[in-house]
Amino acid sequence: KMFACEHEGVTPDILVLGKGMTGGYLPLSATITTEEIYGAFLGEYEEFKTFYHGHSYAGNPIACAAARGSLEAFRNNDTLEALKEKVAYFEEELKEFEGLPHVGNVRSKGLMAGIELVVDKESKDPYAPETAVGWKVAEHAMEDEVLLRPLGNVVVLMPPLGIPMDDLKKLVRVTYESIRRATEGKPHNGNP
Structure with a gap:
């Protein structure tokens, strides 16, 4: 199983992923939500529904490349x-x-x-x-x-x-x- 919540039979509304995405080499995280939670933040700019969340290291291209390589190795190595x-x-x-x-x-x-x-x-x-x-x-x-x-x-x-x-x-x-x-x-x- 990929996540601890799967061992417990729990489906969270919000799941936060971290270190493992890059194999622990660089800081990167991701926030995954259910469709219902995601939809609650959709709307026009003037509706102010944006999910204001982020870190100074969010979206770093080097960390994203490390994550991609790590996830590919995870899949390719079964x-x-x-x-x-x-x-x-x-x-x-x-x-x-x-x-x-x-x-x-x-x-x-x-x-x-x-x-x-x-x-x-x-x-x-x-x-x-x-x-x-x-x-x-x-x-x-x-x-x-x-x-x-x-x-x-x-x-x-x-x-x-x-x-x-x-x-x-x-x-x-x-x-x-x-x-x-x-x-x-x-x-x-x-x-x-």
Whole structure:
């Protein structure tokens, strides 16, 4: 499925698209609406029905060219079909994280996951902000040439949809090991 709303069986009146259109290389977004919403903004100039919306980077021709190339690659590489194997692997491997003593919750949809780090698995007590445990996980991962994005006590995984399977496997292994090292004080075992 192309959009998160499709997984939930929801059809929004307004859908905003962003980073993925250019493969994350340049800022570009789009706003898509139902015909009914679109029609509400049609009219003569003096009716002032214009949907006044835009950004300083809207319609940038370089970003539009990047989006076109990205969308062509998405279609030509049959990205949605290729994702099935990757998502199945990703979801299965994420179950292993639940066995770590300082992982309170693992949630995912497609190739996007959030791994919550907690002081105590039973009580789900969070780490104090000053521990910066998420950043410690990210620092350990950088030692193995993997960039992670912690949001407080949650390690977010959002690999590109076109990620090669070997790189996805490395991402999962390094993230697991980095969480273990940051939360259990384990030494580094070398590159996975």
